[in-house]
Amino acid sequence: MVPTYxxxxxxxQDGLLVTTLELFNKRKDVEYYExxxxxxxxxxxxxxxxxxxxxxxxxxRVKFDVYIRAKDKDRAVYVCSRSKIRDQDKTLTSITxxxxxxxxxx
Amino acid sequence: MLKYLLITGMSLCAFSAYAENVxxxxxxxxxxxxxxxxxxxYGNPNSYTLTTTAADGGVQPIVRFDVTLADxxxxxxxxxxxxxxxxxxxxxxxxxxxxxxSAVSDSTNMGSYETNKITFGQTTQYDLTATGSTWFTSTxxxxxxxxxxxxxxxxxxxxxxxxxxx
Numbered sequence: 688m689v690p691t692y693x694x695x696x697x698x699x700q701d702g703l704l705v706t707t708l709e710l711f712n713k714r715k716d717v718e719y720y721e722x723x724x725x726x727x728x729x730x731x732x733x734x735x736x737x738x739x740x741x742x743x744x745x746x747x748r749v750k751f752d753v754y755i756r757a758k759d760k761d762r763a764v765y766v767c768s769r770s771k772i773r774d775q776d777k778t779l780t781s782i783t784x785x786x787x788x789x790x791x792x793x
Numbered sequence: 794m795l796k797y798l799l800i801t802g803m804s805l806c807a808f809s810a811y812a813e814n815v816x817x818x819x820x821x822x823x824x825x826x827x828x829x830x831x832x833x834x835y836g837n838p839n840s841y842t843l844t845t846t847a848a849d850g851g852v853q854p855i856v857r858f859d860v861t862l863a864d865x866x867x868x869x870x871x872x873x874x875x876x877x878x879x880x881x882x883x884x885x886x887x888x889x890x891x892x893x894x895s896a897v898s899d900s901t902n903m904g905s906y907e908t909n910k911i912t913f914g915q916t917t918q919y920d921l922t923a924t925g926s927t928w929f930t931s932t933x934x935x936x937x938x939x940x941x942x943x944x945x946x947x948x949x950x951x952x953x954x955x956x957x958x959x
Contacts, residue, residue: 689824691865691958713826765957772951781877782856783951784827789958 688768692791693753695760702757708788709750710768712743717784719743719771724755725787727764734763740771763790825866825921825956830855830928833952835935840942844934855895856954858927864920866956871916872933873950880946884938891932892917898925921956929954 689709698705710720720741724734735754743749755763767787835843836850845851858868872890876882891912897903902923911918921927931952937943 691824691862711824711826713828716829716832767957781832781949781951782827782829782854783953784829784856785953785955786825786827787955787957 688766688786688788691788693766693788694791695755695763698754700754703754704757704760705752705754706766706790707750707752708766709748710741710743711748712745714770714784715745716781717770717772719773720768721771722751722753722766722768724753724763725765725767726762729765732759732763734766765789824861825958826859827954827956828857828859830857833931833933835933835948835950841937841940842934843943843948845932846934853930853932854952855928855930856952858921858929858954858956859925860921860927860956861924863924864922864959866921866958868919868921868927868929869916869953869955869957870919870929870931871914871953871955872931873935873952874915875950876935877949877951879948880944882937882944884941886938887936888915889934889936890915892929894919894927895930896928898927899923903927 688711693706693708695704695706712720720743722736722739724732726732732755736751741749753766765787767785769785770783772781772783831852831854833845833854834852835845837843838849845853847853856870860866870892872892874888894907897906903925906919906927909920933950933952
């Protein structure tokens with residue numbers, strides 16, 4: 688997921704900040720990725736995006752916006768993508784990958 | 794008529810000149826990419842143990858991290874502490890696991906990864922100080938309480954590989 692250090696900017700709506708991210712799938716064994724926003728202890732922070740779960744073909748990429756409330760700006764530290772494996776595709780030990788970008792502080 | 798042809802000709806020339814100068818731009822952004830090198834498999838050395846150890850018929854999972862910006866990420870790999878899916882279990886399962894660096898693309902700058910790792914519980918953390926690829930191998934074992942046999946059924950568990958921007 689890029690950029691490594693996304694910048695939160697004022698969105699078209701008062702009280703909402705936005706950043707744009709790009710997700711890239713380099714895993715042949717994964718088709719779905721979930722995104723989430725966390726504080727510095729990896730506790731979830733409310734956010735809005737077009738989808739929270741993206742279907743992404745192998746080597747496919749998608750650009751998306753993430754909106755958070757302006758009042759959460761100082762708490763929001765990480766935005767992460769997490770691989771999701773369908774139950775029927777699970778092997779005896781599968782690998783869950785999670786990649787986190789860190790919001791850039793001014 | 795001549796004026797019309799002249800204007801048309803000039804337009805085509807202008808268009809051709811524009812087409813030849815279409816710029817191509819691109820950018821490369823730093824990133825961390827995680828890929829599965831080898832999915833793991835649990836072997837069954839006895840009725841109450843599941844293990845990825847090769848000597849017991851298992852396969853150790855290997856995960857690869859590709860990083861294109863030095864000192865920007867750390868890797869955290871956590872071996873399973875519960876089954877994702879399993880039959881109903883009446884005994885407590887004891888989990889153990891570990892992770893180590895099995896290969897690096899730049900032995901000069903990544904050679905210290907293994908000695909500098911931090912382990913807490915079943916999580917191992919590495920500071921990815923150099924650009925390139927690193928392969929991490931994990932082992933995982935699950936032992937059913939009281940040496941009772943695992944019930945028949947399908948068991949799945951996950952190794953979690955985390956790449957976090959510093």
